[in-house]
Amino acid sequence: MTEDDGFELSSFTPYLLNQAAEAQSVAFAAIYRNRYGMLRTEWRVLFHLGRYGPMTAKDISTSALVHKTKISRAVRALEQKRFLKRVERPGDGRSEYLVLRPPGEEAFRDLCHAAREHEAQLERRLGQQDARMLRQLLVKLRET
Template sequence: MSSEPGFDLDAFLPYRLSVASNRVSRLFARRYAEEFGLTIPEWRVLAVVGADGTATARAVRDRTGMDKAKVSRAVAALLERRLLRHAPHRGDRRLEPLVLSAAGRRVFDAIVPRARALEAELTAALAPAARAALDSALALLAARAAGLAEEEAGGPD
């Protein structure tokens, strides 16, 4: 019996977003990430670095919302597999941006068309207006969550 009368977990937005995200991530992993021996966090790091050209671990955290430890483990694994490398930075080695290695670029280039195909499969059930509304709603929710987190932390991260 619920201690909160009338609480419908299946209608609770954070729960629904989490379930949808987990299901899509597992589907993606089964179809593509496993073929390339990547975990979902490793794919997310590779995707950010590949899409942006370079990125620091902090930039990956900021862009993906993943926690520091998860990003750190993923970066370490990708560096060990030589899918990423550090680009030189004058002065502080901790600020060296990550870049795709040649092998990382091949993996990225092989997965991206498949990722886009999966996106097309998932969104095929949405009319163009519904897709636009979803894109807008997700952007607004992400911005609002970031704003609330910033307020709770007492300022920008």
């Protein structure tokens, strides 16, 4: 028996974070997967365009900290679903603006609604105080 044996995985922060993140996103992923056949990255791209308006793949990649190949494939998938279109960019021939089309906007609004619902449910489970505290701590962790 060494003193290391006392180490507890079940209170190891990376482990806890993983379990929580897994549980939470599985629950929400079921929504956009079932309703629109979307993958997680597709939902994130959709969200960025819906929330912040037209932007390039690179912009989304930077903002969401997601690798450009994942963005590229998500954009193609959303394009095939007729959720967005590519618009030529005057100054730069390398990239295009990505713009939501009406079906994409509708899906965006619907999913925002579902996300709010999901968040409200979390708050009921955890209590408003604790839910807020958790968010704050996670933000702090990201920014530290």
